[in-house]
Amino acid sequence: MRSNHKGRSMRCTPWVSGCLLIAACLLVSGCQAPETPKDLLVPTEAQLKLRNIQTRTFDVTDRNLAIRAVISSLQDLGFIIERANDSLGLVTAARFAEPNYYDVVSITVTVRQQTPERLTVRVNAIYNNKPLDDPKVYQNFFAALERSIFLAKE
Amino acid sequence: MTASRHSVKRTSNLVAAGFLLTLWLPGCSPYELRHENQWNAREQIWLSESSQLKVRSAQSRVYDTTDRRRLLEAIVSTLQDLDFKVEVLDDELGIVSGKKFVNIEEPFGTDPTYFFYRPDTILLLTRNYRTWGPFWHRSNLVRFTATIRPRGETQLMVRVNTQFYLRAVEDPAPYQTFFRTLEQALFVQGQTAE
Numbered sequence: 066m067r068s069n070h071k072g073r074s075m076r077c078t079p080w081v082s083g084c085l086l087i088a089a090c091l092l093v094s095g096c097q098a099p100e101t102p103k104d105l106l107v108p109t110e111a112q113l114k115l116r117n118i119q120t121r122t123f124d125v126t127d128r129n130l131a132i133r134a135v136i137s138s139l140q141d142l143g144f145i146i147e148r149a150n151d152s153l154g155l156v157t158a159a160r161f162a163e164p165n166y167y168d169v170v171s172i173t174v175t176v177r178q179q180t181p182e183r184l185t186v187r188v189n190a191i192y193n194n195k196p197l198d199d200p201k202v203y204q205n206f207f208a209a210l211e212r213s214i215f216l217a218k219e
Numbered sequence: 220m221t222a223s224r225h226s227v228k229r230t231s232n233l234v235a236a237g238f239l240l241t242l243w244l245p246g247c248s249p250y251e252l253r254h255e256n257q258w259n260a261r262e263q264i265w266l267s268e269s270s271q272l273k274v275r276s277a278q279s280r281v282y283d284t285t286d287r288r289r290l291l292e293a294i295v296s297t298l299q300d301l302d303f304k305v306e307v308l309d310d311e312l313g314i315v316s317g318k319k320f321v322n323i324e325e326p327f328g329t330d331p332t333y334f335f336y337r338p339d340t341i342l343l344l345t346r347n348y349r350t351w352g353p354f355w356h357r358s359n360l361v362r363f364t365a366t367i368r369p370r371g372e373t374q375l376m377v378r379v380n381t382q383f384y385l386r387a388v389e390d391p392a393p394y395q396t397f398f399r400t401l402e403q404a405l406f407v408q409g410q411t412a413e
């Protein structure tokens with residue numbers, strides 16, 4: 066009778082040790098929220114390089130015209146305008162990215178009067194949660210913007 | 220003899236299975252479990268772990284300028300530098316808000332609960348047009364608000380609040396780096412305008 070009991074407990078041991086091990090591993094890996102990264106608000110090296118690609122200067126005196134040109138070129142590119150602030154020259158827009166319609170490209174454009182004759186336009190494009198760093202994307206946007214500024218001037 | 224060898228083999232199988240299981244589940248993966256549900260607003264009051272005064276002083280900075288607009292523009296361009304998307308901008312009230320996502324984890328492919336995520340389980344952040352969307356809204360989202368208000372006749376005060384992983388950031392380090400970047404932007408702007 067006693068030996069039978071001992072045998073049963075022997076049989077349980079691997080299971081118990083296995084379960085304990087799994088529990089221990091889970092405890093070690095933890096259930097906690099990650100620590101706040103120290104570099105949460107630090108611009109990356111790549112971003113500083115990107116800044117030049119994202120910025121372009123135009124010989125336009127009328128800032129309102131430039132903002133309207135930005136809006137219409139975003140519309141040309143299939144974006145939905147989310148926000149447009151005239152006094153600070155900010156336009157944000159978003160669109161679904163083909164071919165995967167579950168991806169989103171969102172874009173922030175600022176228009177600033179640099180001197181009375183010139184203004185700068187800065188564009189940030191973000192694909193889902195990563196900034197777009199391909200210069201071609203920005204070149205395409207600025208090409209569209211140049212066209213629509215030209216049309217708006219006429 | 221054979222029975223004990225058998226049990227040893229079984230133990231090692233279980234150990235291997237346990238190890239694989241923990242590799243498969245990164246941490247305690249269900250997103251719901253990582254965030255506490257706050258049923259009572261009083262809990263929110265006690266949520267802050269460090270002194271409010273200390274946090275507030277880390278979040279605020281005073282500038283010797285009355286050019287509110289220039290400061291706002293500098294904040295917006297700093298947000299652009301940091302890959303934020305500007306969501307709220309009010310020059311009369313002096314508010315700038317934005318959001319961005321940081322890649323702290325890659326749930327896709329490693330985390331099976333990714334597919335079981337219910338976007339309506341949290342009311343706070345998913346009531347936007349992207350409730351269908353990527354599931355990292357919750358864990359990867361960084362939210363940011365800056366307010367500008369006059370301080371005396373000749374100064375302006377900027378206060379910045381940041382939220383990460385659904386909690387207010389109370390560590391002063393991210394704020395310090397933000398203000399450093401902002402000061403650089405102000406400097407750059409001042410240089411180019413003159």
